[in-house]
Amino acid sequence: MPPSDKAGLSYCGALLRRHDPDRYLTALFAPASARESLFALYAFNLEIARTREAVREPMMGRIRLQWWRDAVAEAAAGKPYRHEILEPLAEAIRERSLSPAWFERLIETREQDLEGAPPADMQALLAYAEGSSAALTWLALETLGGAAGRAPAAIEAGRKLGVAWALTGLLRAVPHHARQRQLHLPADLLARHEVRAEDLLELRQPPGLTSVVREIAEEAARQLEAARQAGRGLPRSMLPALLPGTLADLYLKRLERAGYDPYAPSVQTAPPGRVWRLTWRRMRGRF
Incomplete structure (x- = not known):
């Protein structure tokens, strides 16, 4: 069985439990040392995936996604914005040597969403x-x-x-x-x-x-x-x-x-x- 999910959760963990329960459940099976990194990664994905529904105009969506692109670059450089997702994500990027290309691929695909x-x-x-x-x-x-x-x-x-x-x-x-x-x-x-x-x-x-x-x-x-x-x-x-x-x-x-x-x-x-x-x-x- 995975560890109990009733204990105190981080911001990213709680966000996933509420809005992406499937990925949340799978992350519970990860070692404790990696679990928060997965929570941060999946929370980032959740935020960019909701871009189209969160904006009325495609241009606003592109601005929002560019903000995330810049934020990930800053996080990778060790200078994360003060943000509930970006700070743990920056730690994951540094500790796990995560590939910038995959983050860019995710953001580019969400930009396609805006075309409709x-x-x-x-x-x-x-x-x-x-x-x-x-x-x-x-x-x-x-x-x-x-x-x-x-x-x-x-x-x-x-x-x-x-x-x-x-x-x-x-x-x-x-x-x-x-x-x-x-x-x-x-x-x-x-x-x-x-x-x-x-x-x-x-x-x-x-x-x-x-x-x-x-x-x-x-x-x-x-x-x-x-x-x-x-x-x-x-x-x-x-x-x-x-x-x-x-x-x-x-x-x-x-x-x-x-x-x-x-x-x-x-x-x-x-x-x-x-x-x-x-x-x-x-x-x-x-x-």
Whole structure:
């Protein structure tokens, strides 16, 4: 079992517990010496991921993301801004030698969010998933594994796991994104299954939607299996960075049982027994 999450939490830990409980749970399985670094890293990701919803104009979003870009650069230089997330993040960057390129990839991908255009095809969606999620997984692997987190096998496992997790999350978030008038489903898939973007944004559920969701869910499952193959033999110390794969598997199976309906209540609620499933997989050295 992970350590109790009822003890006093840092600002970053409390933020994650409230707004990103899945990543919060996986971070609890990290060694105590690395846990706060993961909390800070995931809290940073949470903040930049919320940029589009936090602003009304794309220009304001770009200004906000540039602030984070500058702040990360200052943190890496050992001169962090006084901020609840940036100070522990700066410590993580220095102590764990985290790669600046992955932070830049995360920020660049969130800048794409501000454009508001859905991905043209599956390849564009996969590129978005890699930029928004795999880059974060690579940073988590570095946090837990140091130089081993930059080994080719770790990079490949992180890429596939990050994409699988992002695709799963985007499917579960279809109703939320529609209410925000956002669309992350590939335009070519929508056209092939005769799903109009306007219907989705008006919270209508055209018959072809489940076919679109199914294709993406099946791709997520393939990516997850590839991640598991690539991750064989990685040090167990890095496993908490890959544990979102266990949760992705749970969510994808619930989505399948719901007939690939992203609006189904079972898809929109967290599955029971998440902690026990994570504990079991962690004990077996799997994700």
